[in-house]
Amino acid sequence: MTQPRTLYEKIWDAHVVEKRDDGTCLIYIDRHLVHEVTSPQAFEGLRMSGRRVRRPDLTLAVPDHNLPTTARVDAAGNRLPIADPExxxxxxxxxxxxxxxxxxxxxxxxxxxxxxHVIGPEQGFTLPGTTLVCGDSHTAAHGALGALAFGIGTSEVEHVLATQTLLLAPSKTMEIRVEGTLGAGVTPKDVILHVIGVIGTAGGTGHVIEYRGNVFEEMSIEGRLTVSNMSIEGGARAGLFAPDEKTFAYLKGRPMAPKGADWDAAVAYWKTLATDAGATFDRSVVIDAADIAPTVTWGTSPEDVVAITSTVPAPDSFSDPSKRAAAEKALDYMGLTAGQRMQDVTVQHVFIGSCTNSRIEDLRAAAAIAKGRKVAPGIKQALIVPGSGLVKLQAEAEGLDRIFIEAGFEWREPGCSMCLAMNPDKVPAGERCASTSNRNFMGRQGPGARTHLLSPAMAAAAAITGHLTDIRELVGEAA
Amino acid sequence: MEPIKTVDGRAYPLGVKNVDTDMVIAAKWLKGITRAGLGKGAFEALRAEPGNVFDDPAYAGSPILIAGDNFGCGSSREHAAWALTDMGVKVVIAPSFSDIFASNAFKNGILTVALPQEAVDRLMDVAKTDPIHVDLEAQSVTTPFQDRFSFEIDPFRKSCLLGGLDEIGLTLARTDSIGAFETARAKDQPWLAPALA
Structure with a gap:
């Protein structure tokens, strides 16, 4: 009888082309996503050395980071130029x-x-049991479908383009179990923010996380994408969910997913991937679902989380001197004072989008809050940025765009938008944004910008009230 | 990557110590989309000085650069190696190199030759008037005046440079294994081929 293995170990074992004496392996890559920021020098490298792309059929390219989210064509259908020359x-x-x-x-x-990271799953390009890479750290998102997916650097992008492989050392395994019943208003975003708060931003370093337990089993695929996406904020290069009936139902009929007899064979294989009974993890973290509240960040690291009903923590409350110093610096940057109620924090910007929270379920959750309400007068900009053109069309078919526009939100074209200040969507210095994105680093949304990470429903609620808001209060009242 | 066996030619007698990678290529050149073309930004600050070696017609297009101690210190930017390659430099000779730069140089097919200060001083003198000959196979630097300096190099790096093999090249040498793996998978799991229109 073979040794019980984890999901990660099964995928790893199935992709070893060669194992070297030092334990590193040449790992086959099944899927490669390419965007405009981390690929130019990789292609240039291929060109300079006269190399080709080994498997263009396993590679898919799309621009997202730099694209403005304003109209891309004029009334006559002509493409509009991008103002920023770079x-x-x-x-x-x-x-x-x-x-x-x-x-x-x-x-x-x-x-x-x-x-x-929205179009990979949406197109059925991302499949369970595959290895998938992209020159972007949030590639971890694709683990929601049971793909071993992680971000790589430009030199590795070139290596994958040329060889369809990477030379890698195996990771350690870590399970995060969330068990029990989630409270009202607690979304997948709150779950992952809470998890990061528990394990810290270095908690998963060197590990691949497998999300287990009934809360993750009951979660929708889109919710799982939100969770797995932020594995990297917990320090893990990749996150994984065991593929299940929800996964198969999500993928069936997607444009690039297997069809017919291939589909049946694929599902039969995918069903063998779940972690075996008796398999062990190098580390295990168990969290009670009842402990998770609607959650927001207060500082400049994704681990700086508190329940929305809580207050800004005092730097003195951290026993670790380096954390205390970091908290002081963060509060100064964020313009917050210890003891201040999170719900009293006013925001000037709201961003609903990013690879973490821009899928149809995210937009539905935000629209449910926005419906029949108005964006508060103090809000300078409230952006809704669908994760893809297909998400946008779906939302428009459901009338969500009308709800947002009538409430005073801006309905934009798909892209990375205000997540990372690489395109015109930025938060001005000293101003504050309730954001469904994944990083609240200093300057992430623009030099001097202040970011509070939260769920799409909570972001919509902040837009309506003008301050960080406990979603449970808005849901309770009639619109 | 081009193999390096021997390199013959004039050398830029730079001689400066602690040349950091900002000096090799300043930050404003990092926003581009190519590795090529960075040569025009190489040593920008030094080139602003009158009489600098890089703009002296006697050294134009030299494949060798001679520098002082601790060459390539500072930022890890791979652009420094890209810039040197773009300006045609294949060998850098110095008493010592930063680890990161040495690794980046190797990845990009640039030979770094570490020699004692006296040897470097002698080569600086020769470089002002005559060409220098670098032989990687023999691990030697020679001049038309019977000077001969031996250098050490990691055997793995030596074989990679001689064979023109970068990391990608090394993996490409495993093409048969990769191909066999692909063939087996295509047979066992044909559904892995995506339906790319």
């Missing part, structure tokens, strides 16, 4: 490189365009 140059490079190397390219004005 953004325009990176976009032009991908537009040229993809066809030159025979890679399928989803263009800026195609209806399938979107954030690379």
């Amino acid at each position: 953004s325009a140059q990176q976009l032009a490079a991908l537009e040229k490189n993809a066809p030159e190397f025979g890679i399928k390219y989803i263009g800026a004005t195609d209806k399938e365009q979107g954030i690379v």
Whole structure:
């Protein structure tokens, strides 16, 4: 009888091309997503050395980071130029490189365009049991479907393009179990923010996390994508969910997913991937679902989380001197004082989008709050940025765009938007944003910008009230 | 990557110690989309000085650069190696190199030759008038004046540079294994081929 193995170990074992004496393995890569920021020098490297892309059919390119989220074509259907010359140059490079190397390219004005981590699952490009890489750390998101997915650097992008492999050392395994019943208003975003608060931003370093327990089993695929996406904020290069009936139902019929007899064979294989009974993890963290409240960040690290009903922590409350110093610095940057109620924190910007929270369920959750209400007068900008053109079309078919626009939100084109200040969507210095994105680092949303991470429903609630708000209070009252 | 066996030619007698990677290529050059083309930004601050070696026609296009101690210190930017390659430099000779730069140089097919200060001083003198000959196989640097300096190099790096093999090249040498793996998977799990239109 074979040794019981974890999901991670099964996927790893199935992808070893060669094992070296020092334990590192040449690992086969099944899927490679490419965007405009981390690929130009990789393609340039191929060109300079006269190399080709080994498997263009396993590679999919799409621009997302630099693209403005304002209209991309004029009334006559002509493409509008990108004002920032460097953004325009990176976009032009991908537009040229993809066809030159025979890679399928989803263009800026195609209806399938979107954030690379939204379109992978949406197109059925991401599949259970596969290895998937992209030159972006939030590639961890794809683990929601049971793919071993992680971010890589530009030199590794070039390596995968040329060889369809990476030389890797195996990771340690870590299970995070959340068990019990989630309280009212607690969403997948609250769960992952809480988890990061428990394990810390270095908690998963060197590990691949498998999310287990009834809360994750009951979670929708879109919720799982939100959770797995932020594995990297917990220090883990990858997160994993065992593929199950929900996974299969989500993928069936997607454009790039297997069809017919192939589908049946694929599902039969995917059903063998779940962690065996008796398999062990290097580390195990168990969290009671009842402990998780609607959660927001107060500081400048994703581990700086508190329940929305709580107050800004005092730096003195941290016993670790380095954490105390970090908290002091964070409070100074964030313009907050210890003991201040989180719900009293006013915001000027609201951003609902990013690879963490821009899928249809996220937009539905935000729209349920926005419906029949108005964005507060103190809000300078409230952006709704769908994760892909297809999410946008779906939302429009459901009338969500009308709800948002009538409430005073801006309804934008798909892209990374205000998550990372690489395109025109930025938060001005000293101003505060309730954001459904994944990083609250200093300057992440623009130099001097102050970020509070939260769920789409909580972000919508902040837009309506003008301050961070306990979603349970808004849901309780009639719109 | 181009193999390096021997390199013959004039050398830029820079001689400066602690050349950091900001000096090799300043931050403003990091926003581009190519590794190529960085040569025009190489040593920008030094080139602003009149009489600098880089703009002296006697050294134009030299494949060798001679510098002082601790070459390539500071930022880990791989752009420094890209810039040197773009300006045609294949060998850097110095008493010592930063680890990160040495690794980046190796990845990009640049040979770093560490020699004692006296040897470097002698080569600086020769470089002002005559070419220098670097032989990687023999691990030697020679001049037309019978100077001969031996250098050490990690055997793995030596074989990679001689064979023109970067990390990708090394993996490409395993193409048969990768191909066999692909063939087996295509047979066992044909559904893995995505339906890319």
